Amino acid sequence: MSRIVIIGGGPGGYEAALVAAQLDADVTLVEADGAGGACVLSDCVPSKTFIASSEVVTGYRNNDRFGIRSAGLSGVSVDVATVNERVKQLAVAQSGDIQAKLVKAGVDVVHGHARMGDDTLGHTHRVLITPVGAETYAVDADTVLLATGATPRVLPTAVPDGERVLDWRQVYDLPELPEHLIVVGSGVTGAEFASAFLAIGVRVTLVSSRERVMPHEDADAAMAIERVFRERGMTILNQSRAKSVVNTGDGVSVTLADGRSVSGSHALMAVGAVPNTADLGLREYGVEVAQGGYVTVDRVSRTNVPGIYAAGDCTGVLPLASVAAMQGRIAVWHAMGEAVTPLRLRTVSANVFTDPELATVGVSQNDVDSGKVPARQVMLPLSGNARAKMAEVRDGFVKLFCRPATGQIVGGVVVAPKASELILPVTMAVENNLTVDQLAHTFTIYPSLSGSIAEAARQLMYHEPR
Numbered sequence: 426m427s428r429i430v431i432i433g434g435g436p437g438g439y440e441a442a443l444v445a446a447q448l449d450a451d452v453t454l455v456e457a458d459g460a461g462g463a464c465v466l467s468d469c470v471p472s473k474t475f476i477a478s479s480e481v482v483t484g485y486r487n488n489d490r491f492g493i494r495s496a497g498l499s500g501v502s503v504d505v506a507t508v509n510e511r512v513k514q515l516a517v518a519q520s521g522d523i524q525a526k527l528v529k530a531g532v533d534v535v536h537g538h539a540r541m542g543d544d545t546l547g548h549t550h551r552v553l554i555t556p557v558g559a560e561t562y563a564v565d566a567d568t569v570l571l572a573t574g575a576t577p578r579v580l581p582t583a584v585p586d587g588e589r590v591l592d593w594r595q596v597y598d599l600p601e602l603p604e605h606l607i608v609v610g611s612g613v614t615g616a617e618f619a620s621a622f623l624a625i626g627v628r629v630t631l632v633s634s635r636e637r638v639m640p641h642e643d644a645d646a647a648m649a650i651e652r653v654f655r656e657r658g659m660t661i662l663n664q665s666r667a668k669s670v671v672n673t674g675d676g677v678s679v680t681l682a683d684g685r686s687v688s689g690s691h692a693l694m695a696v697g698a699v700p701n702t703a704d705l706g707l708r709e710y711g712v713e714v715a716q717g718g719y720v721t722v723d724r725v726s727r728t729n730v731p732g733i734y735a736a737g738d739c740t741g742v743l744p745l746a747s748v749a750a751m752q753g754r755i756a757v758w759h760a761m762g763e764a765v766t767p768l769r770l771r772t773v774s775a776n777v778f779t780d781p782e783l784a785t786v787g788v789s790q791n792d793v794d795s796g797k798v799p800a801r802q803v804m805l806p807l808s809g810n811a812r813a814k815m816a817e818v819r820d821g822f823v824k825l826f827c828r829p830a831t832g833q834i835v836g837g838v839v840v841a842p843k844a845s846e847l848i849l850p851v852t853m854a855v856e857n858n859l860t861v862d863q864l865a866h867t868f869t870i871y872p873s874l875s876g877s878i879a880e881a882a883r884q885l886m887y888h889e890p891r
């Protein structure tokens with residue numbers, strides 16, 4: 426029987442454990458915090474639950490435009506203790522569900538820390554496991570999967586104190602809403618929290634080191650969302666790098682690299698993450714670790730040491746829960762000799778849970794503009810869509826990319842409420858090499874926002890003969 430030790434119980438680790446158990450391996454999963462890992466307990470799940478509360482508040486915006494008379498947003502008050510309690514309870518419950526699933530599948534789940542042992546034993550690998558409150562013991566395994574995730578990056582001049590200077594894992598301990606939140610960092614994490622706190626009624630200043638928010642996302646989409654943020658009253662300081670953040674006792678003072686300073690009641694640091702690989706004994710064991718501490722892996726999750734695999738945020742391949750899970754499953758299938766398709770990033774869909782949301786799949790505008798991928802494209806504003814008009818959706822668009830000659834769909838962008846749900850047909854088209862003709866001939870509901878996806882495909886229908 427194959428013996429597998431998995432270090433880390435986030436999506437990279439627990440999904441791999443379930444596959445390994447299904448294949449009758451003897452599986453030990455070591456997790457320091459709780460099943461589901463940081464994804465479920467402190468990052469993805471809590472942030473999306475918090476955003477769900479902010480969306481309830483958003484529902485009260487512009488109600489007079491619908492002919493509904495009420496006090497509107499000014500009549501809404503947020504009980505932050507209840508919001509935070511719900512966030513934490515949901516995360517713990519989700520973690521419990523995953524723990525139960527693992528145990529039912531026969532996985533030995535150990536609450537504790539693990540690291541590589543000192544000796545290479547030829548075809549097996551020694552892992553040292555230290556359960557919480559117990560002595561360290563060794564397990565020799567045929568396969569080891571490293572899935573240890575990442576931790577918020579800390580700037581030495583802006584160390585979170587959990588009171589006024591916060592990382593994203595500390596916001597749910599606030600006893601009351603910040604009066605004025607300064608979000609430092611305008612990547613996906615910063616943008617999501619800035620959006621949610623703004624929606625929930627907090628004054629927000631976003632300190633963005635780049636020329637626009639979400640610099641790695643589609644520029645049209647990021648600029649559309651930045652415009653919405655500004656219209657709703659967010660202050661965005663572009664090309665402003667925070668040099669230091671100080672808790673002044675009754676607030677925070679953020680000093681920018683150009684000498685300006687901004688004051689607020691709280692600061693939220695969202696300046697990226699560092700992989701949890703420093704204490705795993707990897708270098709001593711001969712596992713290749715790249716700059717920044719990321720474990721180097723190939724497309725079937727192999728490290729340079731046979732039998733040792735890595736998945737998820739500790740690899741830095743693409744820090745998404747879906748990708749971590751797929752890397753973990755691929756590792757196990759490969760290790761256990763199953764047929765496996767190497768990881769394909771081309772078909773990964775991703776969503777930023779701002780208001781409006783931003784969903785993407787496939788090739789990007791940069792790929793097309795740089796000539797890397799020849800493509801025709803269309804961008805259709807949602808403002809012309811009947812359902813969007815009914816729902817007062819004024820911001821948003823659908824963008825599609827297709828091969829110039831064949832019309833094969835190679836990518837797309839959706840900016841809309843619930844873009845995370847709307848992107849699926851485009852993802853299916855990219856995954857299955859569908860053409861704009863096929864998408865255009867698909868019946869859509871009238872009226873619906875998804876109708877704009879088929880309409881965008883119709884606009885791309887004419888193409889050169891092969």
Ligand SMILES: Cc1cc2nc3c(=O)[nH]c(=O)nc-3n(C[C@H](O)[C@H](O)[C@H](O)COP(=O)(O)OP(=O)(O)OC[C@H]3O[C@@H](n4cnc5c(N)ncnc54)[C@H](O)[C@@H]3O)c2cc1C
Pocket residue numbers: 432433434435436437438455456457458459461462463464465467468469470472473537538539540572573574575593614701704705736737738739743744745746747749778
């Ligand atoms: C604020 C935020 C929101 C996000 N939202 C989304 C989203 O909406 N959708 C999405 O797809 N992705 C989202 N992500 C990204 C997603 O959370 C990560 O890609 C995902 O958590 C990676 O999973 P993982 O298995 O690699 O690691 P993690 O989920 O980080 O889990 C790793 C676990 O390993 C444990 N561990 C570390 N070292 C050891 C050790 N030595 N021994 C034992 N255990 C150890 C850690 O305690 C941790 O629990 C978000 C990220 C952030 C920061």
Ligand SMILES: NC(=O)c1ccc[n+]([C@@H]2O[C@H](COP(=O)([O-])OP(=O)(O)OC[C@H]3O[C@@H](n4cnc5c(N)ncnc54)[C@H](O)[C@@H]3O)[C@@H](O)[C@H]2O)c1
Pocket residue numbers: 580609610611612613614615617632633634635640665666667668695696697698743744745775776777778
């Ligand atoms: N909805 C989702 O799926 C979701 C949500 C959050 C995070 N994630 C994943 O996590 C990844 C990382 O995102 P992130 O936003 O946490 O990190 P990031 O590294 O993408 O962004 C951090 C930003 O902070 C800026 N920054 C760094 N130092 C700064 C300073 N001193 N002052 C001002 N700005 C500074 C950087 O320039 C960068 O733009 C994403 O690419 C995504 O894959 C996904």
